[in-house]
Amino acid sequence: NAYSEGxxxxxxxxLTRAAGRSAGRYVVEPKIxxxxxxxxxxxxxxxxAVTRGDGIVGEDVTANVRTIRSIPGRLLRPTPFVExxxxxxxxxxxxxxxxAARRNAGEPPFANPRNAAAGSVRLLDxxxxxxxxxxxxxxxxxxxxxESSPTRxxxxxxxxxxxxxxxxxxxxxxx
Numbered sequence: 295n296a297y298s299e300g301x302x303x304x305x306x307x308x309l310t311r312a313a314g315r316s317a318g319r320y321v322v323e324p325k326i327x328x329x330x331x332x333x334x335x336x337x338x339x340x341x342x343a344v345t346r347g348d349g350i351v352g353e354d355v356t357a358n359v360r361t362i363r364s365i366p367g368r369l370l371r372p373t374p375f376v377e378x379x380x381x382x383x384x385x386x387x388x389x390x391x392x393x394a395a396r397r398n399a400g401e402p403p404f405a406n407p408r409n410a411a412a413g414s415v416r417l418l419d420x421x422x423x424x425x426x427x428x429x430x431x432x433x434x435x436x437x438x439x440x441e442s443s444p445t446r447x448x449x450x451x452x453x454x455x456x457x458x459x460x461x462x463x464x465x466x467x468x469x
């Protein structure tokens with residue numbers, strides 16, 4: 295996470311020292327503030343969706359993730375096993391509509407889209423989750439069986455897209 299050009303240059307210098315060479319190019323994309331999620335697909339079908347939890351044990355939120363329209367229940371090609379990691383988030387328009395509805399119902403509004411998204415994924419009632427119009431972007435192909443793992447981040451993003459998983463369209467390669 296960089297908030298200024300100086301932050302970015304300092305990070306590049308630390309990385310160059312640690313690696314012993316300059317990377318020269320980086321994949322960059324806007325930070326999406328949502329809920330980290332891992333999806334497991336077996337034979338191309340969504341088997342499980344889990345949160346990061348405490349870093350070791352996450353929460354199984356499969357039923358609620360199945361209600362998010364942008365996340366496929368079936369990959370575009372059947373693959374023995376895929377684990378994809380990304381973020382579930384609430385688009386600003388969905389957040390504003392949800393808070394307007396809560397105010398109209400005499401309920402307190404949510405403080406921010408991240409908390410609203412995280413709470414929505416953890417609800418016990420999938421119908422409420424479905425009504426919240428969540429979205430997701432994926433950025434890591436953590437594991438894939440039946441083919442070689444990507445060697446570059448851009449290759450991983452392309453494979454995620456080829457499988458039918460949404461990636462942030464604002465990613466770019468920069469020097």
